[in-house]
Amino acid sequence: MRDEKEKKVAVGRRDVLRKIGIGTLSAGATLATPLVGPAQADSETNDEKRKARYTESDHVKTYYRVNRYPS
Template identity: 45%
Template sequence: MHDRQQKAISRRNFFRALGGASTAAVAAAATLRPGEAQAYDPGKDETKARYRETDHVKAFYRVNGYQTLKK
């Protein structure tokens, strides 16, 4: 019966091996060098102003009491 216990991996040894494997994976990932970063150019459509205070927006502010917050 003692032989059967030694052949099977114990719970403690399983977690010890799992911790060693994760440490090795982190070390391997740290040695990889990423390529050069590319900057994202949003273009003119994404950088233009979108907010416009139209009549329906002004009505929304007036109905919900936001006009009282202005000084």
């Protein structure tokens, strides 16, 4: 009688580990699904896309000077 219980416990432990692994995978897939939203179109016009965005401000000039970039 005791041998049967030991076998059941050993198999039970393995099943528990398998179920935990599968449960983790399915929970991860379930949590990732709601985070995906609908795609949105770009709201910038062509002129806004082409405008200059880089400005050489004082802190940028200081960075260049400290790191010895050629001016």
